[in-house]
Amino acid sequence: MPGPGGPHGGHFLTDEEMKNTPKVTASLVKRIFSWLLPYWKQFVFVLLCIAISSTLKLLPSILTGKIIDDGLIGKNFELLVKLIIISLGVTFTGNLIGVLEAYLQTWIAQHITFDMRNKMYLHLQKMSQRFFTSNNQGDIVTRMTSDIDGVKMTITNTFSNILSNVITLIVALAAMYQKNWLLATIGLVIVPLFAIPTRKAGKTRWSLTRESQECNDKINGILNETLSVSGQMLVKLFGQEKSEYKRYEEENRKMISLNIKEGMAGRWFRVVISTVSSVGPMLLYLVGGILIMKYDSSITVGDITVLVTLLGRMYMPVNELLNIQVDWIRSMALFTRIFEYFDMKIEVANPENPLEPNECDGSVEFENVNFSYNPEKQILHDVSFKLNKGDCIAIVGPSGSGKSTLINLIPRLYDANSGSVKFSGNDVRTLDLEWLRKNIGIVTQDTYLFNGTIRENLLYAKPDATEEELIEACSKANIYDFIQKQDKGFDTEVGNRGLKLSGGEKQRIS
Structure with missing residues (x-):
């Protein structure tokens, strides 16, 4: 039992x-x-x-x-x-x-x-x-x-x-x-x-089980850190093989000791249960026997x-x-x-009556935009500028100055604290979110590809794209020659997060 x-x-x-x-x-x-x-x-x-x-x-x-x-x-x-x-x-x-x-x-x-x-x-x-x-x-x-x-x-x-x-x-x-x-x-x-x-008895075993689980978590942590692709490379580059082995060996030895204690506690646990559960029936047999033998009970x-x-x-x-x-x-x-x-409030929600303009000229305008991730530190302060169709600019500044933040405000990954961000002449907060994001193309710093084929990743942005459109887009991104050289072409697997491709190849495909 x-x-x-x-x-x-x-x-x-x-x-x-x-x-x-x-x-x-x-x-x-x-x-x-x-x-x-x-x-x-x-x-x-x-x-x-x-x-x-x-x-x-x-x-x-x-x-x-x-x-x-x-x-x-x-x-x-x-x-x-x-x-x-x-x-x-x-x-x-x-x-x-x-x-x-x-x-x-x-x-x-x-x-x-x-x-x-x-x-x-x-x-x-x-x-x-x-x-x-x-x-x-x-x-x-x-x-x-x-x-x-x-x-x-x-x-x-x-x-x-x-x-x-x-x-x-x-x-x-x-x-x-x-x-x-x-x-x-x-x-x-x-x-x-x-x-x-x-x-x-159960609480004693539960305590040992918890210790064993904690030790097992530490062992799994060591394995995840030191046997991953990046982790094992760092271990080798810094010559830490012996120290990491010693760390693993100590936790492994501790795990063995806890497993032995837990196993023996389980044995004693079953002994206690078996013994105690037998007391009740024996007592009923004893009292019942007395009633039958001594008092001629009807039982x-x-x-x-x-x-x-x-x-x-x-x-x-x-x-x-x-x-x-x-x-x-x-x-x-x-x-x-x-x-x-x-119950978490949705910060960036679609407006009640969203706009879906028939035409999109691609212009971007910031008017007195202020933004901060937390009240203690202001990232953007009274930023204003305008970009017309065909304009090309470079935003330069030290790390943490708000370059990426500027870009993230355009497709409404965040909303400005005050001021107005306009796209195609309309405040982005009045536009339909799906329409807005479909008309904006962004290549992020950290390129991310899904675990699938090149074709599947390209079609993620436009599922109904034709073969000709895929070829045109890849040619403009200077990646079509690379795709043609692969045995399976567009159906080449990119691996988890695109690990089978180089950094430049991942960027051009994304």
Whole structure:
């Protein structure tokens, strides 16, 4: 039997989780259930399936008493066969309903995460460049992947487990008290006591598991740094092979020690659980035996067997309900992190009635433009100039003086704090964003190519471009001769971020 939180003792909050416990409000719970609202019919059916399945799965345990007393001890073969068939039928039916329940839960969870991912991706696409430069890229990806995947686990596990465990305990307790109130009360007292040693043993193993994971993260960090293309080059250039090996060897040795301790803690963990879980049944057998032998009680051998079986079925639900606070806090934290992103204001939004001029002369004009990334440091101050069609200028200045910022204001990757940036005679904030960006071409300092073919990267800007247009564009960029020399021409793979090409080739293709 697994301990609290499963074999790895995952039902314990870390120090960081305890420190950042989210505030659960009615509005937060209401917002969470708003995602379930489109699927309320399926969800109600799931709840019904859980209730029926949980009840049916306990009936074979209750029927065991009849099988022993009336079938075996009563020597009624016909009744014995009938009870066994009923027990098997109930078990099979309960399992079938459980399969339907699991399917519906998975279906609901997948559709909710589908809705969340689409809404999140659309929302992030609308965020300004400031959002992507000021937030960790790993955090952004985590919201889109791990956090939303966690929602699926919350729906399929946390919510359903609460109901399933509560129903199991209610039905089991009702059946136990119907058999014998004294033995049922003893069982009711024993079950919570079972959780104390198992939680203590589980917490020890959980602590070791966390240390092991932290050590594993350090090892992965060393591998990522020193065995990457750029990292291994730096290690060799600076002659740091021995020092890096020593660093890796120390962490690896520490990892071995922690793994041994964790393995042995797991063994002791199972010993504690096995021992403690045996105390309850033995105590019921003892008290039941005294009642039968000393007081000629009406309780039977079958009744005691039913009580012992039901007691065993109560251990896991009680453990999970005792740990439900941990699951609940993690679930709320998960939804809170996701909703924080949904609530982030979109800085650069399309105007309510965007303009899409029929003609574009390509002129650019700055009128008294001021801009800063943060209030403490002004980047652009009262900048004014005008560029007409065909003009060519060079913007010169030291690093950080705002050269790139000037360019980024034209396609509205950022918006000016004050003043006006005009394109083709119109303030860029009045123009349709898609129209504006389609009429502007930018070659960035940091050239970025997608992992695909040259053709796929060229068509990214204009998906309906013809072969002739591709050739014309590449000829103007002085890259067509290079493409012709490749075996696959436009269908040549460029590699991740264009690593198969030189810096100049990447710039000309981009």
